Amino acid sequence: MHHHNHYYGQAHILARYAGLDFDHPPRLRGYLQHGWNIGCGWNPVHEFYDGAWRFTWSDAPRRRGHALGRRNYHSIGAPFLYLLDLEPAAEEEREGTLWFLFHGWEGGKIQGDHQRLIDEIRETEPGPVTFSLYYTEYERPEVRRYYEDAGFRVVSFGRRGFSYERTDRRFLFKQLAELRRHKRVAANRLSTAIFYGVAAGCEPAVYGDPMQMEGENPLFGGESRIKRLWPEMLGKSIDLEAARATTDVELGRSWMMPAAELRMLFDWRERV
Template identity: 30%
Template sequence: MDIQNHYYGHSAVLAAYAGLSRPRHIAGLLQHGWTATSPVAAHFADFPRVGEDPRQRRLLVWSHGCRGWSPDDETRATTAVGAPVLYLERLLQAQGWSRSDRLGPVFVPFHGTRLVRVTGAHADLARQVAKVDGPSTVCMHHEDLTDPEITSAWSDAGHRLVTAGRRDDPRFLLRIMHLIGNASRVSSNRLSTAVLYAAAIGAPAAVWGDPLTFGAQSASAVDELRATWPEFHTADPASGERPDTGAADADDAATALARRELGADALLEPDALRAALGWGRTPNVGPGIQYYAASPLAKAAMVLGLTKRSEQSTQAMSAGSFSPMLWLRNPLAALPRPLPKGLRTPVTTEDPAEALPRP
């Protein structure tokens, strides 16, 4: 019922797993990224009525086993369905896919958005990555690729720059899987979705380096990430060892934790997944009307201050720097678009030219 349901190719992957040729409108809201806080606050704040009656519209989260939040603390019911990347893993494994390390080290810098930029010494971080891992494949957020200062910092250090594409690209998740599925190690300077994805499919994954600055977020936020999820953080990036563990033990612990955070125990079979998403035998008209009419109006009301967010939601969404003016700089970004195309069958990541579009 909102464009976020189709971010990063999630609905395309779920449609392929459910046996559909292309995505449909979802009867509710789908979590679109890992979050250190509640996805109800971080992703669903613009729609405070969704989830009040789960029989009509559900709040679909990845997991009820996260360290950063508990469904018992929410005023609205949530349904755990697992992360789309784990459904993609199932699809690929059914076709005989397995991990490799042929791409070598992959680094995913913590990125900003069109609303809040990441600032700091990108060049220093790029040189540290080159010193520790050597020239690496660096997956840049497509909006960061518009910043010459950021791109030159990484390319001048000898790294190969790629991108998974725009968030509305149905092949986004396939490109991410191509990277993490063929990496000898996946690293980032901030705990984020990509690190969880890599660890979940068994790739060595770790967080190290300057976390940079995100909006008005304080240093205590980074300290809290390290304290809550120590399994992913390392003070010795060369060895990959974490506190009280060797590298191998650390990778096993990180994989177990990542799969719990992503909801591996909540994955549904195709029929149950279609039911959870509201995908019946024929398309439902209601979610389509909400997608094209009701949801944009509800979101505009939030942006303009006609409907008030909770303090928790504002903090979770904006790193303490939310302003309606930021949204008004990009007034068309939240408008609904036609549903994305479905994925080709069989689903594959083995097309490097298409999987890794260059900036």
């Protein structure tokens, strides 16, 4: 199993949904999409072994992959949607905005005008702001301090892990709990967190300096393509009905499977 399948504890969530061991999920024979993607489900230079299945959240990455000559796709719905079923929401009054900064990764840092972004957030958000930083920015004091000094509550949900090491298996659980406390979810780029927020009941917004990441690959079209294809998801005040419809498509709600079908698809059957 490719170690990316463990990112954010996604394989663990699917195992629990299928009635299997959460802490030690069985091998998933293929590649599991781990974030919202405007391409074929993975980064442009991802390597695949011959004959491997590619498990996407929705049908659009499959279609784009087919256009590139790639095969063996199966759409299953985002693991986050299964988590929503596993962790029903309690009645809780929502307040403020959970704001996600576009983040880098282990191989690339973000660069941008943090103070200008803070000023725009203050002008826009009507209530308290909780600011979410991925660990790559949270562990950079020069970045984290901007938002702490602005008076925002700053949080991080942990590490996605790498090569099965330091994976926070409850990353998405913590993110979901935080989303459910907030009325709005916002970010400076349309990203996975925005779709998760809408699915969890938040009102979305996408605005501010999108910032740049070192070594960012523009092969799939980048920000200009997002503006062309998902204009209904951009802005400070977004039509909630339209956002929910797009979220259902992008997260693959109609492709979700019952537990028995997941076990069959992944060959997670009990051996006797």
